[in-house]
Amino acid sequence: MSSTNRTVVVTGIGATTPLGGxxxxxxxxxxxxxxxxxxxxxxxxxxQAVRIAAPVAVEPTEVIPRPQARRLDxxxxxxxxxxxxxxxxxxxEAKAGEDSSVDPDRLGAVIASGIGGVTTxxxxxxxxxxxxxxxxSPHTVPMLMPNSPSANVGLAVGARAGVHTPVSACASGAxxxxxxxxxxxxxxxxxxxxxxxxxxxxxxxxxxxxNMMAMSKNNDDPQGASRPYDVARDGFVLGEGAGVIxxxxxxxxxxxxxxxxxxxxxxxxxxxxxxxxxxEPEGRGISHALQNLLERTDLDPAEIVHVNAHATSTPAGDIxxxxxxxxxxxxxxxxxxxSATKSMTGxxxxxxxxxxxxxxxxxxxxxxxxxxxxxxxxDPEAEANxxxxxxxxxxxxxxxxxxxxxxxxxxxxxxVVLAFRTV
Amino acid sequence: MAATQEEIVAGLADIVNEIAxxxxxxxxxxxxxxxxxxxxxxxxxxVVVAAEERFDVKIPDxxxxxxxxxxxxxxxxxxxxx
Numbered sequence: 361m362s363s364t365n366r367t368v369v370v371t372g373i374g375a376t377t378p379l380g381g382x383x384x385x386x387x388x389x390x391x392x393x394x395x396x397x398x399x400x401x402x403x404x405x406x407x408q409a410v411r412i413a414a415p416v417a418v419e420p421t422e423v424i425p426r427p428q429a430r431r432l433d434x435x436x437x438x439x440x441x442x443x444x445x446x447x448x449x450x451x452x453e454a455k456a457g458e459d460s461s462v463d464p465d466r467l468g469a470v471i472a473s474g475i476g477g478v479t480t481x482x483x484x485x486x487x488x489x490x491x492x493x494x495x496x497s498p499h500t501v502p503m504l505m506p507n508s509p510s511a512n513v514g515l516a517v518g519a520r521a522g523v524h525t526p527v528s529a530c531a532s533g534a535x536x537x538x539x540x541x542x543x544x545x546x547x548x549x550x551x552x553x554x555x556x557x558x559x560x561x562x563x564x565x566x567x568x569x570x571n572m573m574a575m576s577k578n579n580d581d582p583q584g585a586s587r588p589y590d591v592a593r594d595g596f597v598l599g600e601g602a603g604v605i606x607x608x609x610x611x612x613x614x615x616x617x618x619x620x621x622x623x624x625x626x627x628x629x630x631x632x633x634x635x636x637x638x639x640e641p642e643g644r645g646i647s648h649a650l651q652n653l654l655e656r657t658d659l660d661p662a663e664i665v666h667v668n669a670h671a672t673s674t675p676a677g678d679i680x681x682x683x684x685x686x687x688x689x690x691x692x693x694x695x696x697x698x699s700a701t702k703s704m705t706g707x708x709x710x711x712x713x714x715x716x717x718x719x720x721x722x723x724x725x726x727x728x729x730x731x732x733x734x735x736x737x738x739d740p741e742a743e744a745n746x747x748x749x750x751x752x753x754x755x756x757x758x759x760x761x762x763x764x765x766x767x768x769x770x771x772x773x774x775x776v777v778l779a780f781r782t783v
Numbered sequence: 784m785a786a787t788q789e790e791i792v793a794g795l796a797d798i799v800n801e802i803a804x805x806x807x808x809x810x811x812x813x814x815x816x817x818x819x820x821x822x823x824x825x826x827x828x829x830v831v832v833a834a835e836e837r838f839d840v841k842i843p844d845x846x847x848x849x850x851x852x853x854x855x856x857x858x859x860x861x862x863x864x865x
Contacts, residue, residue, distance in 0.1 A: 425804060426804055427802065427803050427804035427821070428804075430802070431825075431826075494832055494835075495832060497829065498825040498826075498828040498829060499825055499826075499829075502825075
């Protein structure tokens with residue numbers, strides 16, 4: 361096998377999300393069509409135009425010992441919880457080196473977030489103003505730096521082949537996983553722990569996104585507010601959490617007899633070069649990413665039966681993506697069950713690509729596509745371009761090799777498409 | 784009113800427990816912050832700031848490096864508290 365084009369597989373999965381404190385409970389919530397959105401009860405929420413969000417189901421401080429938790433930003437806490445679950449799920453008993461089946465020099469970590477340690481930055485600024493210079497935590501910088509989740513996960517698993525943090529707003533988590541696939545494919549590493557995390561439920565990001573008119577103001581119906589593809593969709597609902605997977609060269613996984621969830625076929629990447637926040641309305645950039653995926657991999661569109669869409673529940677973005685799928689795949693788009701899991705988890709920004717990759721891989725593994733909830737009136741443009749899984753989960757073909765895509769797009773015009781298939 | 788040696792050790796034990804998660808009964812005069820109590824250099828800054836507040840004392844950065852053990856810190860606070 362060529363050392364520059366190695367097959368990559370997924371051998372471990374972890375998550376902490378608005379639907380559950382681990383990947384299994386998250387998956388259960390997704391298949392059941394459960395919403396993780398709640399009213400914001402904090403005092404500061406009263407004056408906000410947006411008073412709903414999707415907080416994690418299990419507080420990280422219930423999982424991570426206090427001395428460790430107090431020196432980690434919430435986004436790094438989520439990443440660490442998801443990474444430790446994925447690491448254990450992949451069959452490792454200790455960090456690299458201590459577990460002799462992993463060579464630290466061949467292990468990497470790539471965890472991304474869209475905004476980084478924003479709550480640490482803002483909380484410590486409050487401390488500075490209210491209590492003075494001396495009281496600002498000496499842990500502030502290592503907590504707020506955007507590479508903190510990646511670095512802390514790298515430390516936890518003992519990664520020495522490289523620790524990276526690609527940043528591309530809401531495409532960050534997917535870009536991290538794409539980067540990790542390349543690290544293994546090109547021979548830089550045998551195993552990479554990869555994913556996305558975000559913790560931005562704080563008055564400033566909510567005020568800012570709210571003023572951009574990007575968020576749903578459907579405060580009266582929290583669970584029904586995130587409604588991708590519905591004609592009345594009015595913006596995303598902010599979620600938080602992390603999704604992390606363990607990627608491994610197929611050869612390394614086979615040698616240690618690891619369970620393989622799916623093959624990570626590869627990625628397609630493009631940039632819109634259109635607007636700093638608005639998606640290109642015809643989905644040209646997304647089409648370009650999908651074409652890039654087909655050019656760079658041996659993926660057969662006939663095998664793609666499921667798409668975990670980016671679909672955040674914004675009026676413009678949801679349809680542009682479906683148009684691109686139709687444009688690139690033509691009639692093959694007819695057999696792609698499209699799910700917008702953000703209808704249940706909310707939008708985890710840089711965490712979305714991680715959590716939705718977990719959902720995509722589990723959809724292939726269990727051969728079930730989770731639903732898009734809250735569609736009362738399907739947008740005719742969605743109906744014309746795609747087969748949206750509405751209301752209830754749908755079984756995928758029980759036999760033969762099947763593939764699925766996870767789309768993630770970010771402010772700045774970043775487009776990342778990841779492809780997985782059964783083994 | 785100035786704190787007694789016993790009160791200072793108890794206060795430091797609370798602070799170290801909060802910051803490093805070490806049981807309060809393990810925080811004794813002869814214990815080293817870094818070697819015995821899992822207090823690294825950044826966390827030592829936190830311990831110092833918390834002690835300054837609790838015992839109304841100023842501990843300049845140049846003196847912090849001399850506070851190796853709980854006993855060192857206790858003696859320093861006894862001598863300098865306001």
